[in-house]
Amino acid sequence: MCAGCFYECAFESTKHQPVNMKAQRGKTPRKKNNQNSNQTDPVEVYCRIRPLDNPDADVCVKPLSTSVVQLVPSENSAAFARTGQLKEYQYTFSYVFDEYTSQKAIFDYVAMPLVEDLIKGKNGLLFTYGITSSGKTYTMTGNPQDQGILPRCLDVLFNSIGGLQAKKYLFKTDKMNGFEVQSEADAMLERQKKDIMPGLTTPKTPMATRNRQGYEFMTDQGRVIDPSKVDDVDEDNNYAVPPQSKILRTDSTDSMYVMNAVEVEIKSADEAFEVLYKGQKRRKVAHTALNAESSRSHSIFNIRLVQAPLDENGQETDNDRVCVSQLSLVDLAGSERGNRTKNAGDRLKEAEILRENQKTGVNKMVPYRDAKLTHLFKNYFDGDGKVRMIVCVNPKSEEYDETIHVMKFSELTQEVQVTRSQQVRFNVGMTPGRRKLNQQQITKDDMEIAKDNVTLLQLENFLDERYKRRELLLTDLAKRQDEFRAVLVDMEREHSTLKTKNDDLQCLLERRDSYIQKLETRLRNLERKQDDASKQLRETEREKRDLDSRLRIEKSENDRLKKDYRTRLEMNNQHWERNLAREKRKIESEYGGQILEKQRKLNMLKSIVNENEQQQQTTPRPGNFRTPAPKPRTYTTPGKIMSARSESDVSSVGVAPQVTPRTRTATGTISSARSMHGLNRAGAPQTTPRTTPVYNPRHRRSKSSSNAEVWLDHRPSGNVELDTVLQPKLKKKKSVSKLEMKDTKEASKYLLTHQEQDSGGEIETKLIKGSVMPTAGGGTAVVFDDVETLKQTSPGTRKRRSSCPQPTDFEGEANNLENESREFKLDKKSVKNHSVIVEIDTRMRI
């Protein structure tokens, strides 16, 4: 059989038949370049129906017998929608396993023969096919308690050849898919290099302690080991098992490729599981790393068995007769992934072309989308071994449309013929049982040598141990250093990141702090201002209260004073009214005699006047005769100096100039003299009634007792002595140029000498007289009662005058007398000071 005939073989196959069709065995495929054998066998296809997840669900697949299943479409299927018919189909398989079939039964029936073939040096291919969740992986791998085909194959294999295995690395790969035998020494060196040294550097973790995803069948713990073994094993062969775990993937252009093929020699099923585990792990990683389309991967686990016969002595392995057999266990990807219908359609198309090739013998290129898969297994179709397929079926009615495509493909696959492989025979011409003989011999020699070698071995073991330990420690140290360095680098990086963050935060914090400080300062200032304002407010309120209370007090005090003032005013009014009345009565009684005297004189004057008038009427006057204006004259009355008024005085009869003495009793000083002096100096008579000072009339000194009178002769400095004929004659007097208070106390009369120039340029001396009286307030008042004018004139110019008074001299006298009055006024200020000023204005004209 030629290599690569899978593409070139023409298959004869019956057409796909519907219901009740019995799958027909195709003719033996015509072989090209196949010189070894004419016998072919069809691909053996088995059907395994998995149990339903929901036992009450509708099914679309029913096993009719141990080899036939019936496919029943549901009304929801696409086929029914397309054809409107519920057409049933039956398919025949090598064997149909129903949902109650155990894993062990499947293995024994389908896989065990393949393991036997493997040991006999024949290849075998077993793959599971079906839609997603149809039980492919369950069948192939299973779980620790109920293992699938693969672990059972390994168990049985090692159960069978366990004691017949060659020392590790005795069989060495020739890098061309083959193996050769190397010397024991080289094998030992390789063991040291590959197993001992790496084992020291990376101590193996027991499988059971690893945390694995997916199926856990690889661990010894809890794994139910299959105890079966192959009986007919050639014990004169040396065996070695290098398993291969491959992942067959599709790339982005839908081309298949083998990913991460690993091939290492193993000595036990556990080591094989580890290889499988690594493969599955890679498959899982690849699945998550790539897109969904490319994740349609096939898991391939090749168990390769290398065997070679021992030489005649049963010692050395024959390098020329190395045989490699392989059992490929393939867990195909779900048949309907991606576009379900399209996949199945492609497969069918591929199968059609295969069959056509077989028919016509034409080497037509098969557009096989899984060409790589086919290519990988082409040897099986070349006759190196059996090909078996287990079609896994999920009987759920919803899976009808997919399942029918699987069934069609299965049917076609069964029509493909595979060349039957030949039995490998190693021991041509050599005596069987060579290994046992050799082992017996070895045992003897060993016993002899053993004694000699014990010490050596012990030493060697010790050194080995020590070396291992040293290497172990060194490796451990290096590993720890690396780890520590990595940790240190991480910490340093983290530290620098944190430092940067910390600096940023610190900066932020400082900015916030300064902002908070500013705010606090502002707050303090505002609080201080608020305190000041509230203090000011309190102060203002307190002042307001004080002012209010003071205002109230003032008001009440004012009220009280007003009341008091009114009372006092009333009392004073009453008092002064009484005094006035009394004074009036006194004055009236005092001046009563004088008035009578004056009245008498008046009457006398009247009679004189009458006489004159009568004379004038009798004597005619020439021209503009005018009555001569009265002249000022001086005359003397007994005991008293009287003075005549000037022309101006006479002309202003009725508006006579007034002399207004004034005394301020409250201060106790006499201002009258000064006022009088000022009055005279001003020369202008005061017409306005002045406020009359108060005096106590009871203290008035009697005028009549002239002998007791003490005159205060007030002559202001600067007066010129006029040698007038008539000079005042004062018995007791005290002359002063400047008026003092004490002087007024001693005097009872007052005389002020005042000089001024008259209209004619003559000096005129006025003697102003008054009575000094103590006032009620303890002061002194002067009541002026007389003014005399002394004037010096030459005798030639002087007209003679009658010694008798002239009527003009007395003109207006009556009026003056009538006008004699007293005025009493109260000074407000004096009232406030609890004193009363009384000014008596006496207007007298004699």
Ligand SMILES: Nc1ncnc2c1ncn2[C@@H]1O[C@H](COP(=O)(O)OP(=O)(O)OP(=O)(O)O)[C@@H](O)[C@H]1O
């Ligand atoms: N014969 C069976 N008996 C009991 N449980 C089964 C059987 N076959 C399949 N199962 C269960 O059905 C589920 C799906 O099975 P499995 O993963 O083997 O499907 P699959 O065909 O490999 O799917 P995929 O193609 O997605 O990998 C699993 O939980 C499995 O345990």
